[in-house]
Amino acid sequence: MILLQSPSRFLLQILKDRIVSGDKGVDIDCHTVEFDDVRYHVQFSMRNPKVMVLSVALPLAPPEAILYDGLPLGAIDAIKAAYGAVVQILDPPKDCFDLTMKINLTKLPTDEEQRNVVLTQIASVREVVLGAPLKLLLRHLASKTVAPNVDKLVALVHRPNESFFLAPQADKVTVVYPMRFQDSIDIVLATSFLQEFVEARRTAALNNAPSCMWSPVPPLELKGVNADALDANAGFVTFVVFPRHVEGRKLDKTVWSLLTFHAYVSYHVKCSEGFMHTRMRRRVESLIQALDRAKSDAEKLKKLVHGGSFRRLSMKHEGNSNH
Amino acid sequence: MDPSERPAVVFDNGTGYSKLGFAGNSEPSFTIPTVVAVNESFLDQSEQCSSANWLAQYNAGVMADLDFFIGDEALSHFKSSGLYSLRSPIRHGQVNDWDTMERFWQQSIFNYLRCNPEEHYFLLTDSPVSTPESRECMGEIMFETFNVPGLYISVQSVLSLSAGFAYLKSLSEEDSEDSVSDMTGVVVDIGDGAPHIVPVVNGYVIGSSIKSFPLSGSDVTQFVMQLLQERGELLPPDDALDIARRVKETYCYTPSDIVKEFKKHDSKPSKYIKQWSAIKPKTGVPYTVDIGYERFLGPEIFFHPEMYSPDFSTPLPELIDSCVQSAPIDTRRALYKNIVLSGGTTMFKDFHKRLQNNIKKIVDERVAETNARHRVEVKPVEVNVVTHPIQSYAVWFGGSVAASSHEFFECCHTKEDYEEHGASICRTSTVFKGMY
Numbered sequence: 074m075i076l077l078q079s080p081s082r083f084l085l086q087i088l089k090d091r092i093v094s095g096d097k098g099v100d101i102d103c104h105t106v107e108f109d110d111v112r113y114h115v116q117f118s119m120r121n122p123k124v125m126v127l128s129v130a131l132p133l134a135p136p137e138a139i140l141y142d143g144l145p146l147g148a149i150d151a152i153k154a155a156y157g158a159v160v161q162i163l164d165p166p167k168d169c170f171d172l173t174m175k176i177n178l179t180k181l182p183t184d185e186e187q188r189n190v191v192l193t194q195i196a197s198v199r200e201v202v203l204g205a206p207l208k209l210l211l212r213h214l215a216s217k218t219v220a221p222n223v224d225k226l227v228a229l230v231h232r233p234n235e236s237f238f239l240a241p242q243a244d245k246v247t248v249v250y251p252m253r254f255q256d257s258i259d260i261v262l263a264t265s266f267l268q269e270f271v272e273a274r275r276t277a278a279l280n281n282a283p284s285c286m287w288s289p290v291p292p293l294e295l296k297g298v299n300a301d302a303l304d305a306n307a308g309f310v311t312f313v314v315f316p317r318h319v320e321g322r323k324l325d326k327t328v329w330s331l332l333t334f335h336a337y338v339s340y341h342v343k344c345s346e347g348f349m350h351t352r353m354r355r356r357v358e359s360l361i362q363a364l365d366r367a368k369s370d371a372e373k374l375k376k377l378v379h380g381g382s383f384r385r386l387s388m389k390h391e392g393n394s395n396h
Numbered sequence: 397m398d399p400s401e402r403p404a405v406v407f408d409n410g411t412g413y414s415k416l417g418f419a420g421n422s423e424p425s426f427t428i429p430t431v432v433a434v435n436e437s438f439l440d441q442s443e444q445c446s447s448a449n450w451l452a453q454y455n456a457g458v459m460a461d462l463d464f465f466i467g468d469e470a471l472s473h474f475k476s477s478g479l480y481s482l483r484s485p486i487r488h489g490q491v492n493d494w495d496t497m498e499r500f501w502q503q504s505i506f507n508y509l510r511c512n513p514e515e516h517y518f519l520l521t522d523s524p525v526s527t528p529e530s531r532e533c534m535g536e537i538m539f540e541t542f543n544v545p546g547l548y549i550s551v552q553s554v555l556s557l558s559a560g561f562a563y564l565k566s567l568s569e570e571d572s573e574d575s576v577s578d579m580t581g582v583v584v585d586i587g588d589g590a591p592h593i594v595p596v597v598n599g600y601v602i603g604s605s606i607k608s609f610p611l612s613g614s615d616v617t618q619f620v621m622q623l624l625q626e627r628g629e630l631l632p633p634d635d636a637l638d639i640a641r642r643v644k645e646t647y648c649y650t651p652s653d654i655v656k657e658f659k660k661h662d663s664k665p666s667k668y669i670k671q672w673s674a675i676k677p678k679t680g681v682p683y684t685v686d687i688g689y690e691r692f693l694g695p696e697i698f699f700h701p702e703m704y705s706p707d708f709s710t711p712l713p714e715l716i717d718s719c720v721q722s723a724p725i726d727t728r729r730a731l732y733k734n735i736v737l738s739g740g741t742t743m744f745k746d747f748h749k750r751l752q753n754n755i756k757k758i759v760d761e762r763v764a765e766t767n768a769r770h771r772v773e774v775k776p777v778e779v780n781v782v783t784h785p786i787q788s789y790a791v792w793f794g795g796s797v798a799a800s801s802h803e804f805f806e807c808c809h810t811k812e813d814y815e816e817h818g819a820s821i822c823r824t825s826t827v828f829k830g831m832y
Contacts, residue, residue: 075462077506077507077510078507081510082426082507082508082510083425083426083508083509083510086425086426102422103421103422103423103425104403104418104420104421105418105421105425105509106402106403106418106511106515106516107510107511108510108511108512108515109512110402110515255514255543256514256543259543336512339512340506343502343506343513343541343542343543344461344462344502345461346540346541347461347498347499347502347541348461350498350537350540350541351461351495351498354494354495355495
């Protein structure tokens with residue numbers, strides 16, 4: 074799996090289970106947390122087994138990102154457009170949550186394939202809500218206009234207290250991500266990963282992809298932005314999105330990829346760390362085997378008597394090599 | 397937001413199934429088979445040709461280090477394509493392949509729970525007989541690769557005990573009576589891996605009295621399959637084990653007396669014999685399998701192990717009894733009073749009744765003997781096998797309860813500890829440091 078999937082596996086599983094289990098009502102009250110502090114709370118009550126109450130909490134917005142009633146611009150319209158009659162928005166939302174929806178499972182289409190499409194849509198609620206303003210801007214790009222009443226630079230929240238920036242123009246949208254990581258190793262890996270990323274974009278196969286730049290200092294587009302928002306320890310990544318990238322069905326994919334770019338990078342940083350550790354372990358194993366082969370028979374015998382284990386030796390070396 | 401304000405992630409990786417979820421929930425978010433399907437065509441090539449290897453991968457459009465699946469997806473990819481090979485990182489309750497385990501965790505974190513491991517504390521579980529080295533390895537992977545802020549490695553049996561305790565407490569609150577004992581009891585943990593009988597006193601494990609039972613859930617499956625095949629049922633060889641497993645999960649039960657059960661089946665076959673219908677995977681031809689004696693003979697291997705394995709003949713109740721007898725004498729009554737079942741294989745219908753009867757019989761005989769020999773009247777020993785509906789994921793539930801308390805975050809090994817002292821902080825577990 075190279076990209077993160079848009080529908081939440083957990084929500085999808087609960088919804089599908091509920092459809093299959095029919096009218097057997099069980100009380101469900103559970104919560105789950107996704108990357109970047111998106112929290113879900115799912116409730117089914119015994120009395121209404123076909124009604125799911127889903128509450129969503131969004132990441133805490135930094136001051137530069139503007140929210141409307143706690144939701145990103147156009148989120149309510151996007152929900153209504155995506156789900157139609159199946160979903161009813163409850164106002165005000167539950168305590169500690171930004172959005173509460175009532176999902177009526179009896180109103181789902183009866184055809185299995187269509188129903189699965191709607192369920193997947195519901196499970197992708199994150200994309201619908203957080204991606205709403207992005208989608209709005211990109212839709213205007215597809216028709217080569219600039220959305221009315223939009224500033225020259227739009228900040229959108231994507232992580233707790235962090236936002237990324239869009240500079241919409243009629244023929245292109247420039248997207249800038251300040252990249253921040255906590256761990257010092259992560260910072261180094263992410264920086265080189267991003268430089269490779271820009272390098273990889275130059276290969277012939279990716280000629281049509283959005284152009285991509287990385288710089289250690291804020292790019293010109295971000296002039297005049299509050300200095301706090303520009304404090305990034307792994308540099309800045311800039312994508313330039315053209316109308317051809319958001320035509321028709323490509324739009325949804327583009328929105329999701331842009332929205333989760335930071336999560337994507339951090340996922341791959343973790344994967345490469347894991348891969349490196351695997352290789353280190355394998356290397357240590359082979360070195361120990363080489364050492365073992367070099368031992369004389371007398372030494373081997375002594376070792377057995379004293380009971381020092383092969384395993385412990387391997388652990389010790391591994392620990393050293395990782396630091 | 398501080399990681400300790402978010403719910404902790406609780407992983408219970410068992411030999412057969414892994415339970416994944418967040419603390420504070422009453423059920424795990426995911427229960428998936430602990431298997432990984434890896435694409436081996438690009439792995440395991442020698443170092444020299446690594447650049448050629450990379451080029452080959454690049455041309456094939458594959459990233460070998462990301463090209464793997466876990467859980468049910470792994471099973472379906474393994475079946476549908478020859479590219480993947482199936483690996484189980486855990487055997488007999490203990491992790492034996494750390495690379496695969498790391499991959500399994502990676503997917504469970506990023507693809508299943510979809511959380512950022514840096515933002516959550518983690519609770520992992522560990523078999524009571526696993527080595528300090530394996531706990532060290534666990535800590536190393538969690539802190540180095542996933543950068544978790546805090547980690548707690550708990551012993552499975554203590555968690556099952558606290559799960560049973562929490563469950564009974566939730567019941568007794570409703571009935572407003574407080575007759576629940578504290579954290580003392582014998583945990584009978586039979587999963588797909590290595591079953592253990594672990595006595596726990598006041599939350600501490602009595603390490604010297606842990607007994608292991610060689611037969612597990614996978615042996616029941618094997619035995620059911622063997623019985624079906626010996627009787628001449630036509631099972632497709634590819635699916636035989638899978639069908640046996642599902643037959644076991646749906647139809648098997650524990651009778652109180654095996655001889656009576658044979659008679660019942662013989663007199664009323666229509667009532668007791670079940671049918672299993674499926675479709676052959678290769679040819680698509682539907683077929684049915686009759687399920688008769690297998691229904692009660694499968695679980696019977698715990699009470700008559702010699703039926704299945706010639707090398708081992710101590711029945712489970714006897715082993716539990718000897719486990720309690722080897723514990724300190726002042727704890728035995730409390731241990732007999734609270735025998736807790738845990739693991740999917742204890743879910744057979746009436747398993748606890750049979751176990752309770754058999755243990756009671758052994759104990760009563762011993763008491764009667766003592767009375768006769770010393771001419772005294774000993775107070776009868778209370779034997780109680782506790783059963784609850786969450787047995788199949790009791791360990792996970794116990795973990796969820798433990799990790800949602802405030803003390804949990806103070807007990808964790810933190811990233812700072814790890815960086816200061818290294819992986820050795822995970823070697824020991826406090827539950828083994830009791831006064832016994």
